[in-house]
Amino acid sequence: MSALDPRALRRAFGSFMTGVTVVTCKAADGTPLGFTANSFSSVSLDPPLLLVCPGRFLSSYDSFASCSHFAVNVLAEGQEDVANTFATFKGDRFARTPHRADPHGNVLIDGALAQFSCTTHQVVDAGDHAILLGEVRAFHHDAGRGLGYAGGQFFSLGLERAALDPAGNTALLGAIITEGDEVLLEKTDAGYRPPQVISTERQHVRRTLAGNLGSRGQPVRLGPAYAVFDDGNVQCSYFLANASAAGSAFTRHPIRDIPGLTFATAAITQMMHRFAEEAETRSFGLYVGDARRGDVHHLPERT
Template sequence: MLAPAPQTETAIDPIALRRAFGTFVTGVTIITTIDCEGNPRGMTANSFTSVSLDPPLLLVCVGKGATSFPVFNQAQFFAVNFLHEGQAEISGVFASKSPDKFQSVSHDRVHTGAPVLTDCLTWFDCTTHNSIDAGDHIILIGQVRAFGTSPSAPLGFCRGRYANVKDPLPAGWLASHGMVVGYLIEAEGNILLRSDARGGWVLPSAKRRIADNELKLDDGGALTLLPDNTFLYSVFDVADSDPGYLIYRARLSQDSMGVALPADLKFFPIQALPYDAIPTRELRAMLRRYVRERLDARFGIYMDSRDGGRLAMIEGDAQPWQKTMREQS
């Protein structure tokens, strides 16, 4: 028998290969972590793949020539943030070598400590499961510890440029549950929180605004709020559950100071709130804002928006509506 003819190896043109790879339409992500000095680090990447549901694994590829490569190569945790269609500019910032990348975005910490972008399409907070050397990249495999998503349209990328993705939200993708009314109740320098039965703490809530300035308790009792000290404080959505939230700030009346609380309600000192046990970054951010404004005795109203929200400060003391109308007439 004749020996098979040796195969001639064809040289691969890396530029042409890059262009061929680029015809695969992807989303755009910003991957983030913390360096050894505690500084947030991040870069744009579009090589993302879901790997496994059990355990929950994903992967991203990090180029060895990237400025942040040494940090990600040693990272014990990282976050992957999908960008929505309005964040092409942010993608450009994180693709650059700018030293102030995080000045352009609001961010928070959820589980591992990696920066999670407050306004993005979807985020995954991960511990590093494995790191695999792969040519001029490393494959960073993460185990998902927390995640959240939103109904925004994704930012696409194809052939080296951003692409619009027609993305009508499928029916039932995020079910709307109407508005949840929450109360940020203060009494003698303490804030009232409610156990969520999963080890976390949230604000007391109601299906609609509390009638007669009373917060009903499970045992049939009630806490009375001061009517002249109850104000709308924040309006926002929680991305991964999609209800709208109306938050009122309020003060407890003197008559309710000695009322025995059910086991799921507890007052926490305003300077010692259990942020690590508060399950959503939106609620943590709102409470931190309240603490700052409480110290300054100057409050605002927050309204959610796609670019991170709007905050309007309130000047002066509250006035009765009828008195205001009389003065204007």
């Protein structure tokens, strides 16, 4: 037994900023298996080797520790939902995640920034984890930014920068929080708006917003950014979010009623109308621009 405090050690390990991957393999009967991992590392170019560390606590540990091939999918900015699914969801993780089979018998996650299809090179016993070394047989890499992870939180470099780039010192952070078919809003004299906070915190945008909502009695699971714009006074960043527990801080409205509501500003009205439309197909875009003009970028589909 070590004398080190395991929780303090876990926190210290967690201070190392990483990307986020989903590692997949198949069970003996062909069922796809996968888990979220940040223990990924590139190892060697010649031969092309990488590693990832499956923990013994995984329900799929035996399959990963004995697999002949596996894949590592580097998640892109906006794929927090995929990371959460493959970290915590206990049902069929693949049923809620677009994916495909590759010619090497591996399962690849759609929308991942990079996908490495490997054969198992070596499995090394390593305490409560194993080190799974893979030889890369094929890979695919898209331009874009990866999803980040530090101190137990996901972060998106590009979006955090975009939210905090402007000349002003403050940023408005808001969340379009849904629970089932309802959206949570706060009422002001000018009309409804998504719950928001004005922040001078120039880092940890997501943590600031989630912490603020939690302290107001509404814990949330934040998803990708939905709109980033300058409304003339302040840089506004709105994120999609799911209520992670019931709260009573905000009023609930069926999403289909959004077109009939009065919102606090024109920019919020426009954003919420787009949200109501996109919620029908669950195909959301990221708006980047100013309060009047900008572009909508397609985001990975949310389950």
